[in-house]
Amino acid sequence: MKKIAIAAAVVAAAALAGEAQAASFSSTPAQAGTLNCTLDTSVGLVLGSVRRVDCQFERYDRRGRLIRESYTGSMKRAGFDVGIAGPQTVSYKVTTMGGRAHRGMLAGAYGGSSAEASLFVGPGTHALFGVDGDRIMLDPIAQSEQVGMRLGFGATEIELARVPNAAFSSFR
Numbered sequence: 001m002k003k004i005a006i007a008a009a010v011v012a013a014a015a016l017a018g019e020a021q022a023a024s025f026s027s028t029p030a031q032a033g034t035l036n037c038t039l040d041t042s043v044g045l046v047l048g049s050v051r052r053v054d055c056q057f058e059r060y061d062r063r064g065r066l067i068r069e070s071y072t073g074s075m076k077r078a079g080f081d082v083g084i085a086g087p088q089t090v091s092y093k094v095t096t097m098g099g100r101a102h103r104g105m106l107a108g109a110y111g112g113s114s115a116e117a118s119l120f121v122g123p124g125t126h127a128l129f130g131v132d133g134d135r136i137m138l139d140p141i142a143q144s145e146q147v148g149m150r151l152g153f154g155a156t157e158i159e160l161a162r163v164p165n166a167a168f169s170s171f172r
Contacts, residue, residue: 030099033059035071035092035106035138042088044081044152051075053158057094059101070163071106077114079154085118085146092138104162110138114156118146 037055055071094106138158 027097029095029097029135029137031093032096032099032101032105032136033057033094034141035094037090037092039075039088039090042085042146042148042150044083044150046080046082048076048078048154049081049152050077053160055106055160057106059094067101069103069106071160072163073158073160075156075158077152077154077156079152081150081152081154083118083148083150083152085116085148085150088143088146090143091141093141095137095139097135106136106160107162108160110136110158110160112138112156113154115153116146116150117152118148118150 035055035057037053040052042049042051051074053073053075055073057069057071059067061067094101096105
């Protein structure tokens with residue numbers, strides 16, 4: 001009887017250890033999709049700027065279907081920002097714990113830092129993380145050069161809202 005109890009305890013401990021290992025594996029950061037954004041023309045106001053942003057989130061569901069979802073919002077920078085620049089496109093790698101994604105998950109605020117410099121044509125970068133405890137990171141992977149004369153750097157916040165009844169659809 002004692003041997004059966006010990007064996008049952010060993011089996012239960014092994015099962016719990018396996019579940020704990022699976023849980024820790026699924027909670028590692030992984031790419032959940034790609035967010036492609038277009039930022040409107042920007043006018044730097046010395047102490048900051050605000051730009052409208054329109055984005056398309058692309059991910060694959062469990063069946064391998066491409067899911068697209070539209071977001072809109074604003075990007076605000078507090079810091080040094082002088083000049084004017086035309087529209088810009090930025091692509092972000094969306095990273096979540098376990099690479100999980102669901103409808104509407106990107107709605108909310110993200111904070112981080114950014115830097116841009118252009119004399120007619122020039123690059124910029126925006127590294128952003130989910131705020132309010134969200135474990136979502138937006139990591140820039142590609143962006144177009146912006147056209148204009150501009151120098152800016154500082155703390156950046158982007159707020160996104162899901163566009164209802166827009167492009168949440170499956171494609172094969």
